Amino acid sequence: MWGGRFDKETDLGFLEFSSSASFDAILYPYDIKCTRAWMGALGEIGVITGEEGDSIARALDRVLDELDSGSFSFLPSDEDIHTAIERRLVELAGPVGGKIRTGRSRNDQVATDMRMMVKEACARVAGSARNLQSALIAQAESYIEVVVPGHTHLQQAQPVLFAHALLAYVQMLTRDMELLSTAADIADVLPLGSGAIAGSGFLIDRQSLADDLGFSRVSENSMDAVSDRDFVAAALFAFSMVMIHLSRLAEQLIIWCSQEFGLVRLDDAWSTGSSLMPQKKNPDGAELVRGKTGRVLGALVAMLTMLKGLPLTYNRDLQEDKEGFFDALDTVVACLRVMEGTIRTMTVDATRAAECLRGGFMTATDLADYLVSKGMEFPEAHRVVGEVVALCMREGKDLGELQGNDLQAFSELIGPDASGWTTPEASVARRNIVGGTAREAVEAQLKAARDMVSGGANPV
Ligand code: ARG
Numbered sequence: 517m518w519g520g521r522f523d524k525e526t527d528l529g530f531l532e533f534s535s536s537a538s539f540d541a542i543l544y545p546y547d548i549k550c551t552r553a554w555m556g557a558l559g560e561i562g563v564i565t566g567e568e569g570d571s572i573a574r575a576l577d578r579v580l581d582e583l584d585s586g587s588f589s590f591l592p593s594d595e596d597i598h599t600a601i602e603r604r605l606v607e608l609a610g611p612v613g614g615k616i617r618t619g620r621s622r623n624d625q626v627a628t629d630m631r632m633m634v635k636e637a638c639a640r641v642a643g644s645a646r647n648l649q650s651a652l653i654a655q656a657e658s659y660i661e662v663v664v665p666g667h668t669h670l671q672q673a674q675p676v677l678f679a680h681a682l683l684a685y686v687q688m689l690t691r692d693m694e695l696l697s698t699a700a701d702i703a704d705v706l707p708l709g710s711g712a713i714a715g716s717g718f719l720i721d722r723q724s725l726a727d728d729l730g731f732s733r734v735s736e737n738s739m740d741a742v743s744d745r746d747f748v749a750a751a752l753f754a755f756s757m758v759m760i761h762l763s764r765l766a767e768q769l770i771i772w773c774s775q776e777f778g779l780v781r782l783d784d785a786w787s788t789g790s791s792l793m794p795q796k797k798n799p800d801g802a803e804l805v806r807g808k809t810g811r812v813l814g815a816l817v818a819m820l821t822m823l824k825g826l827p828l829t830y831n832r833d834l835q836e837d838k839e840g841f842f843d844a845l846d847t848v849v850a851c852l853r854v855m856e857g858t859i860r861t862m863t864v865d866a867t868r869a870a871e872c873l874r875g876g877f878m879t880a881t882d883l884a885d886y887l888v889s890k891g892m893e894f895p896e897a898h899r900v901v902g903e904v905v906a907l908c909m910r911e912g913k914d915l916g917e918l919q920g921n922d923l924q925a926f927s928e929l930i931g932p933d934a935s936g937w938t939t940p941e942a943s944v945a946r947r948n949i950v951g952g953t954a955r956e957a958v959e960a961q962l963k964a965a966r967d968m969v970s971g972g973a974n975p976v
Pocket of ligand 1: 536596622830832835
């Protein structure tokens with residue numbers, strides 16, 4: 517490809533070190549589309565003839581078939597997918613095949629391929645995230661009656677609807693989709709026409725090239741266009757956020773299905789046993805999701821680190837944008853699928869949920885609110901209820917088990933109606949505020965989520 521000024525062949529070890537063909541071959545569909553569009557643009561301005569364009573197009577079809585069917589054979593001298601395709605084109609069509617390089621560099625070409633891929637990748641991840649959302653929504657609907665302990669600091673805090681907890685993850689994923697959509701938009705700029713660094717010497721119509729390749733705008737600075745990989749980092753950030761939310765969900769499931777909690781049972785098809793302990797059923801799927809999060813975060817950090825010291829413009833470091841991104845994409849899609857299956861098939865133990873609500877004084881805030889409703893200042897109410905809780909703890913009783921007289925000793929404002937405030941159901945029902953855990957508020961949240969998901973359109 518550059519033999520003219522060289523006296524020696526490339527060292528084979530070095531060639532192997534520097535070649536990206538083993539991992540960038542998956543860019544071939546984009547690379548071929550990109551080359552077709554470039555040929556069209558060169559044809560428009562008369563740099564190649566119609567006949568030349570036709571024979572290149574025919575040869576490109578063959579190359580595409582070979583790559584699709586797996587019969588394409590790579591040579592050790594193929595430095596990357598772009599060189600491999602050009603080499604094969606020349607083999608098939610003769611020297612005219614080499615015209616695909618006219619006015620174009622691998623620098624603007626690889627940036628174009630990667631942008632096309634990143635746009636599709638963001639849409640794919642968003643589609644899988646949407647499927648997980650629909651599984652969460654379906655389970656929130658099935659268990660809309662179930663009240664469970666809600667935690668802060670992993671200490672029992674206040675009763676909440678189980679559905680409310682599941683819908684929290686739907687919200688997280690909705691924000692992730694906004695990030696994915698932004699990342700896809702950042703990638704939606706055509707670099708082709710930037711040449712190696714200074715802009716192509718052939719004055720093709722870049723806007724119509726962008727239209728051909730599905731880009732909504734063209735880059736405005738060729739030096740930036742060939743050296744920018746911000747769009748890969750942005751997509752990796754969005755993937756990382758998805759993984760962080762998946763990891764949180766995984767951790768939550770692991771806790772919920774431990775014997776100590778026992779709120780959730782995973783389906784046999786989505787859990788594993790132990791080779792030694794016959795009684796075991798383990799949440800390996802959730803654990804692997806939590807574990808694989810590190811790979812995706814690692815890809816983001818590697819990407820940012822690779823970029824941070826680069827002078828203008830293209831540097832070979834940029835080739836390192838690929839493996840981490842491809843691996844992160846496969847990982848996040850696989851993790852979303854596993855979480856979807858796990859969530860869709862899990863069951864919730866409502867009896868155990870009721871058991872968990874006993875003890876723990878999770879309605880202490882409600883008793884304080886009751887006192888506020890009788891005219892007491894909240895700080896005073898907080899102190900009084902704190903004393904009530906201390907008594908309960910000494911006597912091994914639950915809040916609801918104290919008699920009216922016991923309570924009145926703490927404040928004469930406490931009447932017989934106080935007991936109506938301290939059941940978990942009453943506590944949940946009082947929180948009928950937008951975003952709150954009352955049944956009606958959660959139904960509203962559920963409806964909005966259902967409407968969003970049933971739209972059917974890919975969010976990105
Ligand atoms: N394989 C290279 C990459 O992914 C393509 C660009 C090579 N350009 C060059 N000037 N060596 O970045």
